[in-house]
Amino acid sequence: MNAPAVILIRPQMGENIGAVARAMNNFGLSELRLVAPRDGWPNPKAHSTAARAEHIIDAAKVYATFEEAIADMQLVLATTARPRDIAKRVTTPDLAAQELRAHAGNTALVFGPERAGIENSEITLCDAIITIPTAGDNSSLNLAQASVILGYEWVKASGAAPLFTQPATLDLAPKEEMTGMLAQLEDYLDKVDYFRGDHKKPTMLQNIKTMLLRGAWSAQEVRTFRGILRAIWERRLNA
């Protein structure tokens, strides 16, 4: 797997660099490049928010200019919250992740400085702009937020199985167990004259069956419910 490098241009707060490293670690990215970090490097504050991603902070490389940071890159995608007056292709985080996955060479995701954003002269050197969908005009995401979204889409684009799936106990009961349970219930209801000869009995039964089937029970849950029915039925006989 050829994961993209993450390039931060002129990052200001060490805490934000750490938060980006944490997100990278959460989502399987490991190569961090810093262009002219404001407070120099190394920066102890970057460790405080990196959680278990200190190894990414420690391995980060520092460059004087963006040109140097992308020198060996073949596909460079930059995130930005505002449109630019540059005839540059625009893409979204999910499409960008698929594009990065499909690219065999060296790739990079670029994030600009906290307030100013990436300069147009730097955008010009990138292959495309990524715009992250937000609501209305609250489009300003911080570095921690933006890196989480791109990392998350990178993992999603892998098509990997989710972290965990339905528990096996949720496996649906075979239909014969459901119909057996429904027959048992109908038998009890008939015996207690629940329907009182109502001509709507078929509709009422249909609604009851629909209601019970909606729960999508497992075989064990069907057995539990049948036990409940039987317990109530037998207690009624003993009462």
Added chain:
Amino acid sequence: MNAPAVILIRPQMGENIGAVARAMNNFGLSELRLVAPRDGWPNPKAHSTAARAEHIIDAAKVYATFEEAIADMQLVLATTARPRDIAKRVTTPDLAAQELRAHAGNTALVFGPERAGIENSEITLCDAIITIPTAGDNSSLNLAQASVILGYEWVKASGAAPLFTQPATLDLAPKEEMTGMLAQLEDYLDKVDYFRGDHKKPTMLQNIKTMLLRGAWSAQEVRTFRGILRAIWERRLNA
């Protein structure tokens, strides 16, 4: 639009509550409910990380128990990083967002406390569990990260147009402008005897055309390139 409420169970750090509010504001969510926040409420630290979402912090409602917080809810989805021994449906952020969009009633997204996560007795009251895809065993996302991902998927599920799209200057040139440009180039190349009678001229020309067409130029860019060709051609004549 019936956006889900966000419910934080026993949140610890005010800064994290603020970060969740910021993410909510970024992604069009506004109703915040807090179950027994550790440091009481109001909490001044929640404002410090809320960016422009102070109104969400100010309108947050506090509940003593999770049951009270979900009393009026009809669909409640809980995020958790670890599987539970509960026969509960498991979903993903994108599918959860679509499910919330499709639901007409009151819905909620639930996040557990920072370290301990949601208790099983609380998970039991939810309709499904959301698991966020991460890389390998680095599955521990903080509140700020998890709320950004769910908010982002909520906006994505709206099918709304992205924040901005390709600039109009990227509209591709009509093909006749491309072929005109290529004809002009071929004319110059013939006049300077670029191909020197090489029998591979057709292949060479095909490669040159392919290379130039890959840029997917706009009409203006085609005109610019034709101007460049002409300028070089004429300067050559003057030289």
